[in-house]
Amino acid sequence: MLDHEEESSTESDSDFEPSDLTDKELQEAFAQGKLKPGLNVALEGKKKLANDMTGLRQSLKDLKNELPWVERLDVTTEPVGNSAGQNGGQTSLDTSDINAEDDFQREMCFYRQAQAAVLFALPHFHRLNVSTKRPDDYFAEMAKTDQHMQKIRRKLQFKQAAMEKSEKAKQLRELRKYGKKVQTEVIQRRQKEKSAMMTQIKRYQKGLSDKLDFLEGDQPQKKTDGSAAQVKKGPNAKRRYKNQKFGFGGKKKGLKRNTKESCNDIADFRQSKSHGKGPHRPGKKGGKNANKRPGKRTRQKIKSKAR
Template identity: 35%
Template sequence: MSDSEHEYSENENDAIYDDEETALEMAALESSAMIERPAKEFINHKAALSALLEEISQKSLKWIHRCDVVSTQPIVVEKADNDLDRELKFYQQGLEAAILGKQEVLNAGVPFERPSDYFAEMVKSDSHMARIRQKLLDQQKGIQNAEEAKKQRELRKYGKKIQHEKLKEREDQKKVALDKIATIKKRLRSGDMGDADDFDIDVDSEGDDKKSKFNRGAKAKGGRPQPNKKRQNKNEKFGYGGKKRGIKNNTSDSAADMSSFSVKRNKSTNFSAPSKKSRVQRPGKAKRQRTH
């Protein structure tokens, strides 16, 4: 028998074995389904349950040993799916239980509140709490600084906006004035001024204002303006400072003047600094102090 025939026979045997196993499982399931099982009976033995409840009841003990609190009103939730309504009912019941429990503790005469002069060791150290407090203060200060910086930025933006508007207004006014002046110049050239009131500009006063800085006194020779009356009075009283420009320039007379020329000095061939021997020695500090 070849290898291929041997493998085929093994696969055929495995298939037959699986079919038999499946048939046995189906037969077992059918036999278990045919077996009748008795139905469970639920019996409410109230007497037995009440006896057991009385046996484990602790009504004979004081409330402080039992610490049981019963709500005066049952919880009624119209819609069980309403989480908000349900949690609100639980909160109200817990609040009522806390009030009733506190009253029972007071009736039992058991102290449960901390006295005013009670000092207990804190879980956190004072230095740790100081760091936490400083951190909270820093955070609050940072928030305040951020708000203040935001306000300052807004104020700067508003100020810049106002400044731009003012500059624009000035430019518009300047442009209007320049247009009026240009129109007046054109009419002056053409010789037709028409009605000057249309431009709200006094031509004579405008020209006088521009020339007022230079025409405050009578003109001297060459058309140069003279100083004002106050300056003239001071010049007459204290004198004029004189000419300052070009006073050190050589002239023909100064170049021909040889009065300051020294033959002895110019015959010397050594133009270096004088020797130490020829220098006048300064007296020492002690000698200077004695002379004083």
Template identity: 45%
Template sequence: MTDFIVNDSESDLDSDEELQEAFAKGLIKPGLNEEIEKIEKKYTNNVADLKVKLTEIKLNLPWVEKLDLVTTIAPLAPDVALQMQETAQRRKNLKENSKGNIQYDPTQDPVLNEFKRENLIHRQAQAAVVEGLKKLKELGIATRRPDDYFAEMAKTDEHMQKVRKNLMAKQAAQSRVEKVRPLREQKKIAKRVQIDTKLKQAAEKKQMLEPLKRVRKGKASDLDFLDDKKGKNSKGKGVQDKISKKRDLKNQKFGFGGKKKGSKLNTRESTHNMDGFNNASKKSVNFKNKTFNTKKKNQRPGKSKRKNKR
């Protein structure tokens, strides 16, 4: 049984080899692919028949029934132009800051192009409405919209509210980013200045410690660098403590003025001093003549009496 199977496989191999040899000699041609003749398509532009067909399907109706208009685009409003400019600038800042040094091309921005496309459609419709109203007025047709007319939108109110909330959130996030950006720049600058100051202080410290180490090791005995440092510090303080001549002259003329705060507070001496207290008891009052006689003690004698005493 096995010999029979082996013989079959050998016969198959022989047949394959024979086919390959016949194909190499050109006796066998490929028959799987059939060549198809190319037929050139002819396009006919029968203008006469097209015009006949057009007259058959054309409806000669008045313009009021068709309301077809061919108009130009209405002029762009200034506020819309400003909004488009701000949108382009905002998109440019967003793209360049998020993706690195990439040149922003507004013509390739899908968001900006979509906004421009919608604006063009709106302006086209606006121009058509203006022209249509003008023609209807010439024909004497009333154009007032009825009070019970409601235009149905393609999107529901809920969907438009979601879109509005999303746009407001994006706008708030963008404004927040623009406010935070200068603060971040200021922090970076302050950090850079702080690092530079620390490096400068470290360099000065190193410059001072190097000669000090040499003195400690006995390689040098000159300590003038310490005097130089003291001189620098004292020079800086002297500039701050210096008083102008004008201030000095005023201090000499008027004085410092002394302590002002708490000058009217009671002290131990002022509390025990009873002079001038209840002076009314020492006075004799004559209510009829309305005169006040006061008793004077240790009154100084007159000039004649003093001369006689001498």
């Protein structure tokens, strides 16, 4: 029974795939010598390709014999050289000096070979009366329908409009940020100036300073040199401030009263301008009541008569 169980267990273990086995089971199998180091799967050798040169040449010969050149369009030429030949033809390029590992030389060889194929094929087309240029009225069949192209166009326009809208929104955000920054700087500068002015006012009120230069604002100060003090002309800032607020000083009460000299001076006296008190002249109202307004009842009578 035990031998039968062991055989069944070994058969069941061999039936498991490697992916179904756990690490513990693999370790036990390796300890028992059932696994060996290295690959446990036999690899097939490299497949040998048959180089049937005879069959390939026969197939090429059959193709050349059955189809005309216009249908095949096969051209086998050497790459074109850089200079023209003695008879005006193109010289072939020597490919023995080309390094296949050099990308530039390899791509240049491909370009020269394609150029040689064109120079060989164009005269053949002309001899066979095959046109190599599209006519002016040539219209190719569209691979996509007009409805599909219109849909693509609308999608591209929508995408372009979305990009422009996003760009404008980005510019507006940048402008707002810049404006907010400038506004913050202005507010901070004003607060700083206000704080400095309040400090100077408090110093002046406490008698710690007798200067009122801070009342002049941002006026430029004139200096003779770097070490010289400010050059001031006329009254100081305090006097100018009080002159601006209260006037320019001096006596103002009783300036219009007559004096002995003004009473005796009659050079500027005009009788016709002395408040209508001169003699009555024809065509002009004079006397005490010359400009007196009529009474209320008189005005009402005048209005009733006018109606």
